[in-house]
Amino acid sequence: MRKKNQLMPLFMLLTVASLPVLAEEVKPAATQPNHMLKMMDGDGDGRVSKQEFMDKRAQHFEKMDANKDGFLDQQEATEMREKMGGMMQKMRERQKQPASGSHTPEP
Numbered sequence: 001m002r003k004k005n006q007l008m009p010l011f012m013l014l015t016v017a018s019l020p021v022l023a024e025e026v027k028p029a030a031t032q033p034n035h036m037l038k039m040m041d042g043d044g045d046g047r048v049s050k051q052e053f054m055d056k057r058a059q060h061f062e063k064m065d066a067n068k069d070g071f072l073d074q075q076e077a078t079e080m081r082e083k084m085g086g087m088m089q090k091m092r093e094r095q096k097q098p099a100s101g102s103h104t105p106e107p
Helices: 002-017 029-040 050-064 074-096
Strands: none
Touching: 029 050, 050 074
């Protein structure tokens, strides 16, 4: 049971890592599911198979496995959490900024 409890934060981090936080443009929440679907849809058929989903997860695992030993350790998880935190902060900052080309209507 203790081993499962130790792996839960790592599993959650891997799940978060599969989110499209590296997108160049922050899209409104309503369009993010479509963006996520397109990111995982390897064959472009408009659907994500279990294999396509697992392939994307495997890519994220490879990115997290900094020393390429086939395992994720506490240091790698901490580094990824810090990296994700920085990316999330940048995303929040971009959301606060007005979109380019937009203007405030005058009264």
